[in-house]
Amino acid sequence: MSSFNILVVEDEDAIREMLVMVLDQANFASIAATDAEEAQKLLDDKIPDLILLDWMLPGISGVEWARRLKKESVYKDIPIILLTARGEEEDKIRGLEIGADDYMTKPFSPKELIARIRAVLRRSGKIQGQAQIILGDLTLDTEQHRLTIGNKQLEVSPTEFRLMHFFMTHADKVYTRTQLLDQVWGRNVYIEERTIDVHIRRLRKILEEHGREDLVQTVRGFGYRFSLAE
Amino acid sequence: MSSFNILVVEDEDAIREMLVMVLDQANFASIAATDAEEAQKLLDDKIPDLILLDWMLPGISGVEWARRLKKESVYKDIPIILLTARGEEEDKIRGLEIGADDYMTKPFSPKELIARIRAVLRRSGKIQGQAQIILGDLTLDTEQHRLTIGNKQLEVSPTEFRLMHFFMTHADKVYTRTQLLDQVWGRNVYIEERTIDVHIRRLRKILEEHGREDLVQTVRGFGYRFSLAE
């Protein structure tokens, strides 16, 4: 995996250093700034693949700077992950509104951070995941965002697509509802486990309409399994 | 589904007791200490699967102790979840550097705690034992949650699966009904011992339907033994 360049904008020394360290360990190259002005200079020098941006910054705030970036065509495609100490929903919504690609609430584990960075890079097309997952006559194309069975295309909702994507990349293994929530919805989501059942039901219905009956299997007392077998 | 051993280090009595109680209910075995020194002794005695560590401790602080642990190869792989009171945000960040695996801010819900513990154990790979247990032509796959004999799949209930899992991982040894209840059902479950007999019967029936007669053997006066021999 080639190295990516990540711009860290964070005014607190301890946190900034920690971030750089974590990134380094995960084989990301990083450049760091303590405020928006400094960051802007680095940006002019070299366009990074991703920006880790603190919400609160001296001078121009992180959000404000991000908003400006997203308006300029040169920068608007750089993915931004916002960092904030407060886990308030309001901030999150505002952050995502201005076009941030993800949002991390401090404190976060290094592993989670890295995972999110990868996810964002993947989404923005910088990391090429496997574009097509093929299982039997099922094909899920992440680039085209299409799910086909044979040559027929299935109409699935975003959640169904993600669920299907997870299943197809983790076939034959049983997952509990909790695990599915973690993996498909995200770790810090607060959703009833029974909701999974409903989504499974919807997925099954779509699959049934195309003649596939037993792809999603119930393992009573444990969870669900996606498998071509049996 | 063997129980995990969790070391709780917390100086406030009420919280520590609450933790132990919650863990117990979730079928985790726990040992508790009130300070780092005491915890170290317990650690020397037996390596736990996870440590729940209060940030603030009398004497050596939780962070300091954690840092030391992470430097010693014997201990460095034990996952640590730090517990902190609200309003120590900054400190928590610093805790990341020492390699804690997660954080919990007091007060937290038992549900959340258990969820995080599971997540950490899952990440660190401890929750996944050996995926496949193979004994002769019997295969039990915990990931796929399948039990096969030759290439035929056996339809077993959750309890039967757990029982079979225990038997296959503890073949050739005799277990009393009490032991089986403890190991397969859980320590704090109160069930009649004769119930075991019924489950054994059900298991035998399924095995018989697939031509295996004497896998589960009665040792009169003691209990049952699972064995391929005889």
Place this chain on the structure above:
DNA sequence: AGAGTTTGTTACGCTTTTGTGACAATAAGG
């Protein structure tokens, strides 16, 4: 703003699972 989708939650009914008591069968020991 409004129509149509998507998504999460809840409630209800059905099926499977599970624990238990009753009784039959079996083993042990004099």
Place this chain on the structure above:
DNA sequence: CCTTATTGTCACAAAAGCGTAACAAACTCT
């Protein structure tokens, strides 16, 4: 061979787990 302790088997009721529909909230897209 008879008595007693132990185990095997069955049937049943309670509980748990799951599928499904219906509803409401949130989100999209024009």
